[in-house]
Amino acid sequence: MSMVKRNATPLIFLLIALVVPLVTDNQYYLYILTLAFIWSIAIYGMNLISGYTGQLTLAHAGFFAIGAYSLGLLTVDVNVPYWLAFLLACVITTVAGLLIGLIALRTKTHYFAIYTLCVGYIIYLIIYQWDELTGGVRGLIGIEPPGAIGPITFESAESNYYLVLAFLVLTIVFMKFITESLVGRTFVAIRNSEELAQTIGINTMKQKLLSFVISTFFAGMAGALYASFVRFIGPEISYTMTMFDMLTYLIVGGIGTMYGPLVGTFLIVTLTQSLQFMEEYRMLIFGPVLVLLVIFYPRGIVGGIQMWKAKRQYKKQQKMAKQASNSSTYGGGD
Known part of the structure; x- marks a missing residue:
């Protein structure tokens, strides 16, 4: 009974999410919600390394872009079937995360944040300058939508919405499982005191690397979903401002909490889109609201x-x- 009570709120929100396409035919609303779900997946990965393990990474926009461009290049230029390209995009991003993590995690605290910020900017420069591979400033156009699974196709806004929602639910279930496991408690121990964790026999480098690699996997997966949903990507998705947008989603929702990534991303994405009619003046409203949230909820909403x-x-x-x-x-x- 206590377990049902504890999970009642998430189940209610899941039920609402399931019925949204059934009660509205507004394609724009579904588009915004799907985008919010995709970014939430990436923020969940970022939350694992930054919130639970205590290693603030500023390269996640770059890993998001690696996943997006990997899927785009594999489907557009190499004609790899979608789901195989999707799997390879996740693998490529994870391997990149492993290689970068082996070096980056030798630094600590703000040095790690600065190093990953530089890595993210280098990824942006590679995408922007390597015109022959990535298309440079033109980006990639005509990326394949998700391939059919048996009789189920993903050509409509509703089908894409449910597909991304399914990936988001799987992400949350996985994150809940790992954070409540011994591995998750090890991550938290490192966040609380890395020196103390070492004294009780925890291989902190190994555990931080595991957390970092898992987080990059989810960033790459979100990037691949984004590429196939929007069907056009440019270098701006890896730019520094995108990284700070992602950090804002996490801080507003609640860093180191289970549902903070979802709440923060959903709130900010929907709010910014609702204020689009104000063009550049929308920041006059959004800015003060964000400042008030940070002042009165320093640990985020959740x-x-x-x-x-x-x-x-x-x-x-x-x-x-x-x-x-x-x-x-x-x-x-x-």
């Missing part, structure tokens, strides 16, 4: 809710303990 619940539970326990103490005192007097 983190703030968790703190509020913890304080409420603590006060309730204190009240019950006080009542029990008073009861025993009066009972002893009798």
Whole structure:
């Protein structure tokens, strides 16, 4: 019963997500929601290494772009079947993450953040300058949509919506499993104190590398889904501003929380799209709102809710303990 109660809110949101295409035929709404789901997958990967393991990475936009361009090049230039190209895109991104992580994770704290920021910018420059391979500033056009799975095709907005939603659910289930496992507790131990983790026998380099590689896998997977959904990609998806957008999604939602990536991404993506009619003036509204969120919810929206619940539970326990103490005192007097 307690497990059902604990998972009631996510199940309600999943039910709402499942029925959205059934109650609206607005293609634009489905487009925005699908984009929010795709970015959420990438932010979940970023949250694992930055939120749970405590290693702030600023290269995830680059890994997102590697996944997107890998799928685009494999399907457009090499004519690889979609699902094989999708798998290879995830593998290519993961291998790139492994090679970069072996070097990057030898640095610590802000040096790691600076190093990964440089790596992300180098990836952007390669995509922008290597015109013969990536198309340079022109980008890639005509990327294949997801291939059919038996009789199921993914040519409509509704089918793409459900496909990306399925990948998002699998991502959340995997993240919940790994963060609640011994491996996840090891990640948290490294975040809390890497020196202490080493003294109790944890191979911190190995565990940080594992977390980093898993996070890049999800960034690559999100990038591949993005490429096949939008069907056009350019170097801007790997630019530094995109990286800081992703970091904003994570901080606003709640870094180091299970549902922070989803809440932050959904909130900011939908809010920015709702203010598109204001063009450049939309930042006059979005900026102050973001500042207020950071001031009053420094642990993000989900983190703030968790703190509020913890304080409420603590006060309730204190009240019950006080009542029990008073009861025993009066009972002893009798």
